[in-house]
Amino acid sequence: MSLASHLPALQVVLPLVAAPLAVLVRHTGAAFLLVTLASWAAFAIAVLLWQQIGSHGTISYALGSWAPPLGIEYRVDRLSAFVLVLVAGIAAVVLPYSRRSIEAEIPREQHYLFYAMFALCLTGLLGIAITGDAFNIFVFLEIASLSTYVLIALGRDRRALMASYQYLIMGTIGATFIVIGVGLLYLKTGTLNLVDMSVRLQEMSNHRPVLAALGFLTVGISLKLALFPLHQWLPNAYAYAPSVVSAFLAATATKVSVYVLLRFYFSVFGESLVFHRLPLPEIMLALSLAAMFAASAIAIFQDDLKRLFAYSSVAQIGYITLGLSFDSVSGLTATVVHLFNHGITKAALFLLIGCAVTVVGGSSLSRLAGLGKVMPLTAFGIVLGGLSLIGVPGTAGFVSKWYLVLAALEKGHWWLALAIVASSLLAVAYVWRFVEIAYFRAPPAGLPVRREAPLSLLVPAWLLIAATIYFGLDTSVTVGSAAGAAAELLGMAK
Amino acid sequence: MNLASHFSYWITLFLMVAGLFIVIARGNLIKKLVGLGIFQTSVYLLYIAPGKLIGGTAPILAEGFKVYSNPLPHVLILTAIVVGVATLALGLALVVRIREAYDTIEEDEILLQDHARETEAPFER
Amino acid sequence: MRHDLVLRVIAKLLIPFILLFAVYVQFHGDFGPGGGFQAGVIAAAAVIFYALIYGLDTARCVVPDRLVETMLAAGVLLYAGIGFAGLALGGNYLDYFVLAADPVAGQHRGIFWVEAGVAITVCGVMLKIFYMFTARGRDED
Numbered sequence: 001m002s003l004a005s006h007l008p009a010l011q012v013v014l015p016l017v018a019a020p021l022a023v024l025v026r027h028t029g030a031a032f033l034l035v036t037l038a039s040w041a042a043f044a045i046a047v048l049l050w051q052q053i054g055s056h057g058t059i060s061y062a063l064g065s066w067a068p069p070l071g072i073e074y075r076v077d078r079l080s081a082f083v084l085v086l087v088a089g090i091a092a093v094v095l096p097y098s099r100r101s102i103e104a105e106i107p108r109e110q111h112y113l114f115y116a117m118f119a120l121c122l123t124g125l126l127g128i129a130i131t132g133d134a135f136n137i138f139v140f141l142e143i144a145s146l147s148t149y150v151l152i153a154l155g156r157d158r159r160a161l162m163a164s165y166q167y168l169i170m171g172t173i174g175a176t177f178i179v180i181g182v183g184l185l186y187l188k189t190g191t192l193n194l195v196d197m198s199v200r201l202q203e204m205s206n207h208r209p210v211l212a213a214l215g216f217l218t219v220g221i222s223l224k225l226a227l228f229p230l231h232q233w234l235p236n237a238y239a240y241a242p243s244v245v246s247a248f249l250a251a252t253a254t255k256v257s258v259y260v261l262l263r264f265y266f267s268v269f270g271e272s273l274v275f276h277r278l279p280l281p282e283i284m285l286a287l288s289l290a291a292m293f294a295a296s297a298i299a300i301f302q303d304d305l306k307r308l309f310a311y312s313s314v315a316q317i318g319y320i321t322l323g324l325s326f327d328s329v330s331g332l333t334a335t336v337v338h339l340f341n342h343g344i345t346k347a348a349l350f351l352l353i354g355c356a357v358t359v360v361g362g363s364s365l366s367r368l369a370g371l372g373k374v375m376p377l378t379a380f381g382i383v384l385g386g387l388s389l390i391g392v393p394g395t396a397g398f399v400s401k402w403y404l405v406l407a408a409l410e411k412g413h414w415w416l417a418l419a420i421v422a423s424s425l426l427a428v429a430y431v432w433r434f435v436e437i438a439y440f441r442a443p444p445a446g447l448p449v450r451r452e453a454p455l456s457l458l459v460p461a462w463l464l465i466a467a468t469i470y471f472g473l474d475t476s477v478t479v480g481s482a483a484g485a486a487a488e489l490l491g492m493a494k
Numbered sequence: 495m496n497l498a499s500h501f502s503y504w505i506t507l508f509l510m511v512a513g514l515f516i517v518i519a520r521g522n523l524i525k526k527l528v529g530l531g532i533f534q535t536s537v538y539l540l541y542i543a544p545g546k547l548i549g550g551t552a553p554i555l556a557e558g559f560k561v562y563s564n565p566l567p568h569v570l571i572l573t574a575i576v577v578g579v580a581t582l583a584l585g586l587a588l589v590v591r592i593r594e595a596y597d598t599i600e601e602d603e604i605l606l607q608d609h610a611r612e613t614e615a616p617f618e619r
Numbered sequence: 620m621r622h623d624l625v626l627r628v629i630a631k632l633l634i635p636f637i638l639l640f641a642v643y644v645q646f647h648g649d650f651g652p653g654g655g656f657q658a659g660v661i662a663a664a665a666v667i668f669y670a671l672i673y674g675l676d677t678a679r680c681v682v683p684d685r686l687v688e689t690m691l692a693a694g695v696l697l698y699a700g701i702g703f704a705g706l707a708l709g710g711n712y713l714d715y716f717v718l719a720a721d722p723v724a725g726q727h728r729g730i731f732w733v734e735a736g737v738a739i740t741v742c743g744v745m746l747k748i749f750y751m752f753t754a755r756g757r758d759e760d
Contacts, residue, residue: 006706006711006712009702009706009711009712009713010712013699013702013703013712016695016699017695017696017699019692019695020691020692020693020695020696020699021692021696023688023691023692024689024692024693024696026688061711061712062711063711063712063713064705064711064712064713064714064715065710065711065714065716135570135573138574139573139577142577142580142581146577146580146581146584149584149588150584153588153591158592158595158596159608161588161591161592161595162592162604162608164588165523165585165588165589165592168581168584168585168588169517169526169530169585172530172534172581173514173517173530173533175577176533176534176537179537179574180510180537180540183537183540183541186541186567187544552652554650554651572656576656583748586752587751587752590752590755
């Protein structure tokens with residue numbers, strides 16, 4: 001057998017192996033090199049898998065040659081391939097940035113451990129997206145979460161410790177809810193394989209434990225994806241984590257949780273059970289709208305740019321779940337496209353904030369005064385990213401909002417389309433706060449006249465900004481894959 | 495009677511709710527972790543109890559045994575226990591460091607300290 | 620550290636048996652309850668016991684920090700390496716059937732090495748957690 005047929009296993013195993021190797025070498029440079037190479041390899045594999053899916057359809061890989069449903073199956077379909085590309089791609093861009101960035105933020109003797117943790121986090125996130133086994137999802141979720149708690153606690157500020165602790169409590173409750181849901185499903189169906197489970201669930205869709213499992217899974221995953229009002233852990237976690245970690249998490253962690261939600265809703269329970277027997281679409285719709293408006297409004301009043309964009313993340317998650325609640329191909333397309341577009345936009349923004357922090361020493365808005373003069377490239381990048389958050393045509397954010405509005409109109413909800421536009425106005429308000437401070441205030445005394453961040457920081461950040469613009473102009477790749485994934489999800493359900 | 499025959503579920507439910515209550519109601523960071531532990535333990539019971547067959551033995555082939563309990567829940571829960579241990583260890587490690595940084599492990603006092611610092615020097619990080 | 624003769628003598632007598640029991644649990648895992656996870660914890664418990672009686676510094680001389688950190692990484696690598704061995708011999712990842720000419724023997728061989736990896740990592744992790752917590756607030760003083 002050729003190596004190409006083992007790509008699904010290598011996808012997860014390469015970053016996994018990089019973690020203990022990084023611990024063994026105990027050397028910052030070597031650990032950095034190992035983990036970065038592993039992430040690039042993972043990205044290459046993800047792209048290859050994505051191409052294979054395009055031409056050959058779903059790939060199933062039996063770990064240990066135990067055929068599913070008995071053994072653990074790795075299953076790559078359009079949606080998981082798309083998420084794999086996003087996660088591995090962000091990691092591949094963020095890691096080269098980390099070398100310079102963590103020098104200022106993390107004690108040097110802990111650097112190799114940082115890389116090991118990062119590799120584990122990447123393993124977990126990739127594993128969630130690729131596995132076809134319900135309990136395996138939980139295991140990978142915990143690998144990702146536990147390493148995330150450590151990464152957040154590495155932040156300079158002592159408040160990072162409390163943020164990490166709170167995330168640990170909330171995240172563990174969420175994960176435990178997920179295990180309870182999976183357990184109830186296992187008790188009912190006697191299988192953990194997702195495909196097998198969905199087949200067996202069809203005959204028992206009105207059994208009460210199945211509905212209870214749906215409830216537990218919904219709450220648990222919503223905690224993980226920070227659906228309003230279960231988002232309290234998110235702002236502090238993003239605000240006090242090291243910049244690299246904020247960027248990576250904002251782009252991937254919540255997105256992968258959305259993937260889990262989609263997977264359970266559409267591939268396991270089936271759309272008819274989720275959306276027609278319970279008032280879930282209405283609940284989702286209400287919570288998404290609340291997230292879009294409340295979180296954006298809170299974002300306007302933040303004094304710290306990282307916190308501001310963290311609240312904006314909560315609002316953007318609202319858009320993602322809004323598309324899901326429509327239960328239509330166009331709505332799901334909007335959801336999946338926005339996963340990707342918001343991921344790259346937020347990663348770019350947090351990377352650029354990290355650039356600013358290295359020069360001005362903090363991310364509070366007062367410190368960033370006059371940033372447009374001191375660091376023109378960084379400030380301009382943040383503005384471009386902000387435009388994408390608002391959804392200005394020509395940026396990636398516009399594409400997803402466009403499809404969201406289309407989906408709303410298709411359902412006949414013209415007022416929802418108006419609401420989407422109205423909430424974008426709130427985004428204008430919070431992005432304007434940065435613009436005003438960066439361009440219309442004088443820099444505080446003591447700052448150099450002009451000093452950009454080093455290139456090793458600027459290049460990855462601008463790469464993502466460029467991607468934001470590119471995917472705003474050429475939508476064939478993102479929207480094409482997302483539409484394919486959405487159709488596949490709904491097709492499986494019928 | 496139905497109530498008695500499902501006693502393992504009742505215990506599970508009791509532990510689940512009790513654990514969750516402790517996590518929510520207590521301000522002490524260690525006590526919160528204790529609650530979290532109880533909450534997770536309830537799940538172990540939820541998985542393992544239905545896997546046991548009355549009269550069944552451990553699933554190891556041997557003479558004279560026909561009925562075996564389902565081993566899969568045990569394996570799953572062994573994994574979940576490992577995850578629980580890791581979570582607890584990490585949580586306690588965080589509490590140790592929080593105590594070093596704030597000199598207290600009461601949540602409200604920590605929030606008070608943070609709040610005081612923010613009003614004193616709102617723009618410092 | 621108080622010099623407590625009874626404890627020291629009993630510890631010296633007990634620790635070899637604890638370690639032996641760990642080895643038994645490890646190797647008997649094929650045929651009865653047991654396996655790498657339990658064996659690793661028992662072995663770590665022996666070292667922790669030693670540290671409780673003879674002090675942390677003595678224990679750190681016997682099982683140094685460096686070794687512990689190496690153990691917790693090496694075990695995972697051993698596990699992953701078995702997976703790659705399956706790949707190299709033409710099977711899927713973590714395929715034990717191909718590890719020997721006879722598939723059943725292959726399963727035995729695969730599970731043996733995987734359990735060894737688990738034991739090494741678990742023992743390392745347990746000791747690491749113990750060292751970290753006990754040394755906290757001491758190394759800094």
